[in-house]
Amino acid sequence: MVVETGHYALALALAVALLQSVLPLWGTRSGDSGLASIAVPAAITQFLLLGYAFAALTYAHVVSDFSLVTVAENSLTTKPLIYKIAGVWGNHEGSMLLWVLILAAFGAAVAILERGMANELRANTLAVQGWISLAFLCFILFTSDPFVRRFPAPFEGQDLNPLLQDPGLAIHPPLLYLGYVGSSIVFSFAVAALISGRLDAAWARYVRPWVLIAWIFLTLGIAMGSYWAYYTLGWGGFWFWDPVENASLMPWLAGTALLHSAAVMEKREVLKIWTLFLAILTFSLSLLGTFLVRSGVLTSVHSFASDPTRGVFILIILTVFIGGSLALYAWRAPSLNQRSLFAPVSRESALAVNNLLLTTCCATVLTGTLYPLTLEALTGDKISVGTPFFNLTLGPLVALIVLLMPLSQSLAWKRGDLLGAAQRVTVAALGGLVVALVLVAVVRGGPVLAAVGLGLAVYLIVGSFADVASRIWAHGQPARVMLARAVGLPRSAWGAAIVHAGLGVTLMGLAATGWGVERIATAKLGQGIDLGPYQATIENLRSRQGPNYSEVLAHTVISRGGAAVAVVEPAKRSFPARQTTVTEAGIVTLGFGQIYISLGDQHADGSIDERMFWKPLVTTIWIGAVIMAFGGIVSLSDRRLRIGFARRAARVRAAASPAAPEPAE
Amino acid sequence: MTSLRRILLLSIVLAGLAPSLARAVQPDEVLPDPKLEARARGISAGLRCLVCQNQSIDDSKAELARDLRLLVRERLNLGESDEQVRAFMVKRYGDFILLKPPLDLETAFLWGMPALVLAAGGMALLFGLRRLQSTPAAPLSQAERDRLAAVLDADTPL
Numbered sequence: 001m002v003v004e005t006g007h008y009a010l011a012l013a014l015a016v017a018l019l020q021s022v023l024p025l026w027g028t029r030s031g032d033s034g035l036a037s038i039a040v041p042a043a044i045t046q047f048l049l050l051g052y053a054f055a056a057l058t059y060a061h062v063v064s065d066f067s068l069v070t071v072a073e074n075s076l077t078t079k080p081l082i083y084k085i086a087g088v089w090g091n092h093e094g095s096m097l098l099w100v101l102i103l104a105a106f107g108a109a110v111a112i113l114e115r116g117m118a119n120e121l122r123a124n125t126l127a128v129q130g131w132i133s134l135a136f137l138c139f140i141l142f143t144s145d146p147f148v149r150r151f152p153a154p155f156e157g158q159d160l161n162p163l164l165q166d167p168g169l170a171i172h173p174p175l176l177y178l179g180y181v182g183s184s185i186v187f188s189f190a191v192a193a194l195i196s197g198r199l200d201a202a203w204a205r206y207v208r209p210w211v212l213i214a215w216i217f218l219t220l221g222i223a224m225g226s227y228w229a230y231y232t233l234g235w236g237g238f239w240f241w242d243p244v245e246n247a248s249l250m251p252w253l254a255g256t257a258l259l260h261s262a263a264v265m266e267k268r269e270v271l272k273i274w275t276l277f278l279a280i281l282t283f284s285l286s287l288l289g290t291f292l293v294r295s296g297v298l299t300s301v302h303s304f305a306s307d308p309t310r311g312v313f314i315l316i317i318l319t320v321f322i323g324g325s326l327a328l329y330a331w332r333a334p335s336l337n338q339r340s341l342f343a344p345v346s347r348e349s350a351l352a353v354n355n356l357l358l359t360t361c362c363a364t365v366l367t368g369t370l371y372p373l374t375l376e377a378l379t380g381d382k383i384s385v386g387t388p389f390f391n392l393t394l395g396p397l398v399a400l401i402v403l404l405m406p407l408s409q410s411l412a413w414k415r416g417d418l419l420g421a422a423q424r425v426t427v428a429a430l431g432g433l434v435v436a437l438v439l440v441a442v443v444r445g446g447p448v449l450a451a452v453g454l455g456l457a458v459y460l461i462v463g464s465f466a467d468v469a470s471r472i473w474a475h476g477q478p479a480r481v482m483l484a485r486a487v488g489l490p491r492s493a494w495g496a497a498i499v500h501a502g503l504g505v506t507l508m509g510l511a512a513t514g515w516g517v518e519r520i521a522t523a524k525l526g527q528g529i530d531l532g533p534y535q536a537t538i539e540n541l542r543s544r545q546g547p548n549y550s551e552v553l554a555h556t557v558i559s560r561g562g563a564a565v566a567v568v569e570p571a572k573r574s575f576p577a578r579q580t581t582v583t584e585a586g587i588v589t590l591g592f593g594q595i596y597i598s599l600g601d602q603h604a605d606g607s608i609d610e611r612m613f614w615k616p617l618v619t620t621i622w623i624g625a626v627i628m629a630f631g632g633i634v635s636l637s638d639r640r641l642r643i644g645f646a647r648r649a650a651r652v653r654a655a656a657s658p659a660a661p662e663p664a665e
Numbered sequence: 666m667t668s669l670r671r672i673l674l675l676s677i678v679l680a681g682l683a684p685s686l687a688r689a690v691q692p693d694e695v696l697p698d699p700k701l702e703a704r705a706r707g708i709s710a711g712l713r714c715l716v717c718q719n720q721s722i723d724d725s726k727a728e729l730a731r732d733l734r735l736l737v738r739e740r741l742n743l744g745e746s747d748e749q750v751r752a753f754m755v756k757r758y759g760d761f762i763l764l765k766p767p768l769d770l771e772t773a774f775l776w777g778m779p780a781l782v783l784a785a786g787g788m789a790l791l792f793g794l795r796r797l798q799s800t801p802a803a804p805l806s807q808a809e810r811d812r813l814a815a816v817l818d819a820d821t822p823l
Contacts, residue, residue: 235689235724242719349790356786360779367778381771384713386721386764393779522692600691609692 003068006056007147010097013049013104014137016042020107021130024123028196036119039126040111046133047108050101057097057146058088067153070094070146076159076577078548086170087160092294092310093146095173099290100136102177103129106185110210117206124192125185132184135317143310159548159577168228172221176248179218180286183251185210186258187283190276191325194332204266204275209636211262211279215255216632222248223625231585236518236596236613238621241390246369247289253362254282257355264348267413271352273333278355280329284322285362291318292369346416350408357401364393402456402507405500406463410470424466425459432459443515450514457511460504464497495635499628506624509592512617519612522603528559532614534595535559536568541608549575554608556586558595566590570597570610592617689724694731696738705738708750712737713764721764 020042027036057070061084066072074091075084089095107129114122140146189207193199225248230238239245258278265275291314343349368385376382406428410421436455440448471493472485517532528537539555551573558566570586586597593616600609690709696702706723712733714725722730722737733754740750754762766772805813 237724240719240724352790356783356790359786360782363782364779367775371772371775375771379771382759382761383766383772384719384761384764385766385775386711386713386719388711388765389775392765393776397779520690520692520695611689 002056002059003065003147003149006053006059007145009049009056010053010137010147011141013046013053013100014134014141016046016049017130017133017137019130020046021127021134024127024130025195028120028123033119036123039123039130043104043107043111043126043129046130047101047104050097050104054088054097054101057094058085061085061088064157065153066155066157067149067151068146069148069150072150072154072157074160075157076548077156079157079159079165080547082167082170083160083165087164089173090160090164090169093140093144095177096136096140096144096294097146098174099177099181100133100140102174102181103133103136103184106182106210107133110185114206118202120196121189121192121198121203121206124195125188128188128191128195129185132188132321135321139310139313139317143313156577159575162549162573162575162578162580162582163232165548165575166228166232168224168232172224172228175217175224176221179214179216179221179255180248180251180289182210182214182217183255183283183286186214186279187325190279191328193276194325194328197332197335199272199276199336201266201269204262204272205640207279208259208262208266211255211259212632212636214282215252215259216629216636218248218252218255219625219632220629222252223622223629227622231587232582235598235611236585236615238618241368241387243369244289244293246365247285247292250285250362250365250369251282251289253358253365254278254285257358257362258282260351260358261355264351268348270348271355273336274355276333276336277329280322280325281362284325285366287318287321291315343415345411345418347408347411347413350404350411350416354401354404354408357397357404361394361397361401364397365390368393399456402460402503405460405503406466409464409467409496409500424470425463428459428461428463428466431462432456447514450511453511453514454508457504457508460507461501464500464504468493468497490640491638492635492640495631495633495638498631498634500631502624502627502629502631504624505620505627506622509617509619509621509624512593512620513615515616516618517614519610521610521612522607523610524605524607529610529612531558531595531612532616533560534565534590534614536595536597536612538608538610541602546573548577549573551584552599552602554586554597554599554610556597558588558590566595568595568597570599572599589619592619592623594618689726689730690734691731694734694738696741701738701741704747705734705741708737708741708747709734711751711764712754713762715758715762719764 024036024039064077070093089098226238261271261275264271406425410424432455435458439451528535543552551571553569553571556568566588568586568588571584574581596613598611602608709723710721712722714720714722714730717725722733
């Protein structure tokens, strides 16, 4: 019964989406504000309906209602509760439902939080959000209905893909979707601006917090996915330049560019048209990602089931939205008034260069990802574009970006002073240089690139704070004054510094992979194997029974200089329902590095194949991402960047000077 | 239970799982000469596992990847150079096997893309800047000049 009401709610949401996508636009066109304001309750209702539908599906998974096809195909009575819940989105149908739920959540958030926004902009934005909802709800109901029943219901389900039975499944997809779909609202803002033909600094101010929110979630989602792949796939890699990963990296690159160009637009009212383009691009790339993953064009753990009709359907949605918005852009953007003036040496021109470099990175990833598909379709020739290509093309670009980051942060708006900026980052540059040189000298014969990378990372981490430091530091002033200045600095300045430093921390971990140690060996019980500064010894093997699997664990002691420092238990798990085995790597964090052990075949004499790694500083790759997200949150807490700021500002202004005329903007 | 029996039991358990337990580089593949082995790893990291999704044969668990890894080592043992081994693989499987596509007419656009975007974007930027330099900055209005004077007079740290 619950399931039927959920299904009904889903259909009802489609009807509401139809209203939301038509009536507000009609209202703003005809000047009927009543009609336009329907957008707000419609967006909220849609969210509630989809929330109910999602809850109903979750209920079916939790009570193991195997009469539902998606539940029967992806669940098992003995599956732990967390995976019953996470399993709701561990399949195509459920994950699409989560997708539209988050879409509706962003719509509802704008409806509720942005009350100070101009009515027309809000109504149009929500209407565009309604179009996206409409398209994807049609997609779900016509090709991927999660509520399809099957009679007679099987007694037992087929269990979830063992690779997905991991806490990562509970966190990674929701985070990534919040990032992907979060960019939809920015897209809707952009299209709304194109429809109304009004685009000013206020628009950038409304949009910035939403860009930032999507960016924070996307950063965390990508990092989480990377760590999940790292500990699950069993050979210690964390980024594979797989098309599915590239699909998440492209909106991240475009979103990062958008974040910066929106800042320029809000501050200086330049780069307006470009910002609009990036807003469209970011969501278009998110849609492309959804298409690549969901259509079955690619096969990977991410594409649960491939079905050509779904692919065609998503391709149509993709074409309509990307093509439509770009056509609208080409038609309307030239008529928006544009002031594109800035000095060659200034913060805004530095940010324009940053945008150029980030866009180049994005274009490179896009070409690399789609080139093999396109070439094969055109000529029938098959080529591969993999890690070496991306490292070779993106490496220099990223190095250039990193070199420029602290410099451009130290430049002033409008008219900067290059020499002054260079002076402010001297300490950082010297620090980085010293670290690189010392490393090259100490680990003679070691990888030079790793030393250079680490030097760059140090430069970036120190340099990120050069700007804040120069704003706090006052010669001869007591510490109290400087502290007061530090507290008084806008949070967005701190946020930017933290985010940039976070990237430096990630870079540190990436560079340190050059010093990693790998051992592939057949180990006998009790035999110690050297692993960098450590030694790994398997003491015994034992088996254990889990809820829906059985496993073999290798009790391994890690020691350093003869003293035991840690114990790891790498395992092999077999899931009878799916007749598959997965390896659970044994990982222990020592300092910022990790020992990583993955089991292979067992031999008759009791020895066992092992792949073992010592990965110095590897955790900083993900710690850096968390720091970046934290910096984003700090920025978001800046009073100018808070959601709904405009409303509060207007209220304050009205209270402070009721008689004063509104400043012309 | 003696450890021998336990191991026996485990072996049986593991043997039952054997078919799906193909692994990335296994100890029995490793060449005795560490230098040669390092070269083998280097070459393998650049060759695509033909049946997988964008994985190198060095990382892949597929049976075919294992065969290819052994083939690479076999060729190296014959005394071939890295280039010769790669050329041998390409002759057998086509450019598809190279994770780093060769630069030729078909891939010119792929390799040229970063430079192309940089050049086009850079030109647009420069063009925008030049337009500025030909536009003189507007002089300050009287109100602005007064405000500037007030700001400069007020001797407070900002």
